[in-house]
Amino acid sequence: MNSSICVLAGGVGAARFLQGLVNVTEQKNITVISNVGDDVDLYGLRVCPDIDIVIYTLAGLINSKVGWGLLDDSFTVLKALKNFGYDDWFNLGDQDLATSIHRTRLLREGVPLHEVTRQLARSFSLDLNILPVTNTQMATRIETEEGALPFQDYMVRLRGAPRVTGVHFSKIEDALPAPGVLEAIAEASIIVIAPSNPFLSIDPILSISGVRDALEASKAPRVAISPIVEGSAIKGPAARMLESLGHEVSAVGVARIYADLVDWFFLDELDRDLEKSIKSLGLNTHVTNTIMSSDSKKRSLASEVLQVAGL
C-alpha cells in the first residue's frame, strides 16, 4: 500500500488514534500535522506538549496514566528550579526536560521547528512525518469568566476549570504553514481530523493561513472522529467548552463545527441515536467504537477510517 495519510492532531486523543494507525499502515505513509498553540516557554525552554505527547506515545514511552510525559520520569530539576522561585505546576519531568533542552538549543541555532521535530522523531526511532502546523511561535489565549489566561495556565494550572468564553491565537496573522504542511494536505489519499479538542487543538491548526483552504480543496476523503461520546469528552475540557461557547454538547455539536470541512463523521456506538442528526448535516457517518480503550480497538478504528478511502 503506497498511500499518504494526513492527520490533524492535538495531544492525547490524536496520539491514541495514531497508535492504532501505525499498527495498520507503515509509519512512512503518515503525516501528522500537529497543533503548536499550546507550546510554552518554561524556564527559557521551548515545550511543545502536543508534539511530544505524539512522539512519546508512539515510541511506547508515554506515561499513559496521566497522558503526558515519560514513563517513570523523575522531577529533580523541577524541584531544584523551585529554589529559584519558579512555579512547579507544569510537571515537566527530567527526561522530558532533556527533549526541551535539545529542542531549544536547535531552535536557538536557527534550525526551524519542523526540522527540529523531524530530528526528535528520528531520535525516538519513529518513521512517520510529524510536522508542526507552523514554525512561528503562536500562543493560545483563553478568555474566561475569570479573565484572559495563557493556555497552560488555563489547562494545567487551573485544570481547565474556568468557564471559557473565547479562544484567541496570538501572532497567528503572520504565521505561515511549516514547509510540507500544505503539500501533505494536497497530496493526501485521506485526511483525518483526530478526536482532539475542536477549539484548542484543531482550530489553531485550521487558523494558519492556507490550511483551511487546502483542506477544502482536497479531493480525498476527509474524516473527523468525534472527541465527544455521550456528551462528554474522553479527556479534557471539550464538552464544557462546547457548552460555554454556545454549541450543542454532543457529537452533533462537533459534527456541525466540521460540517463544511469533512465528508465523513465517525461517532461512537454509544451515540448511535445521533447518527440521523449528523447525516442531516450532509455528512456520511460511521458508527463504531471510538473510545480506544484497548490496542485492538485502536487498530479497528484506524482500519475503519482507512477503509473510507479504500486503503
Add this chain to the structure above:
Amino acid sequence: MNSSICVLAGGVGAARFLQGLVNVTEQKNITVISNVGDDVDLYGLRVCPDIDIVIYTLAGLINSKVGWGLLDDSFTVLKALKNFGYDDWFNLGDQDLATSIHRTRLLREGVPLHEVTRQLARSFSLDLNILPVTNTQMATRIETEEGALPFQDYMVRLRGAPRVTGVHFSKIEDALPAPGVLEAIAEASIIVIAPSNPFLSIDPILSISGVRDALEASKAPRVAISPIVEGSAIKGPAARMLESLGHEVSAVGVARIYADLVDWFFLDELDRDLEKSIKSLGLNTHVTNTIMSSDSKKRSLASEVLQVAGL
C-alpha cells in the same frame, strides 16, 4: 569589623579558602572576583563552573568528593540527552543543571551575568558579593602538543593530561570588567589571590582590561596563597603546567609569576626551605598550613591572611 576583602578566585582551591574566610568575617565584607574563562555552553545552557563551585561550596552543598557539582545529585537529564547524540563526559547533574537553566533564561532575557550571579548567590542564601570578572563570554583555549583544545575538553574530557604549551583567552580584547570589579579592587582593605591555578584561573582574571592596573594601583596589602605544595598542585594540572610552560615547579615558580602584583606570599610549612628564595623576590612571606584539610585549618589560614592587613 567593617572591611572589604577582595578575593581573586578560581574553583576548588578558592572555594576552600573562602570556606575559612566566611568563618572569620561576615560574608558582606567579602567580594569574590570569579574567573569565567572556563565557562562553557552545554546543550545551549551556560555553565559557569568556577562561580558555581564557589556558590555550592559556601552553601554547604558541594559534592566535595569530586570538588564540583551538588551533593547526591542525579544524572537523569544527562542520560536522556545522550539519546540525542550529546557527549556525556561533562557530568552535569540534574540539580546543577537547574542552576544553568535558570542562569541561561536570565541571560537570554538580557540580565547581565554579574546580576544573574548575584541572584544565584541569594537563592543559595549567600550574602557575599560574587562577581564574574567580566560579563563578556570569553573562552580559554589550551594549546597542547596534541593541538588546541577548548578548556573543558582539555580539563574534563582529557582530565588535564595533554602537555600544555600555551593558554589563550578568546574575545578578551573587548571584554570589559563587570560593574563593581574595579571598584572592589580599588576599595579593598586587602586583596587575596586564592590558591588557584595561575594560568587557568588567575591569569584570565588579570587579563581583563583594567584589572591588573587596578591591582597594581592598590595601596592595600595584596596576598597570594601558593596553590603548589612540595612541587605538586593540591588539585588539577597547575604543577604540570608550570613545568611545560617553562616555570620552576614549586611555590617559588608561582611567587615569581605574582612577584610584581602582590606584597605577601603565603607558602606551606612543607615548603619552609623555599621561604628565602621567595623573600629574595622582594616579597613578604608567611609560612603556614595552606592545604586546608580541615575546617579549623581553613579558618586559621583565612585568619592569618586577614592579619596581614590588621583585620
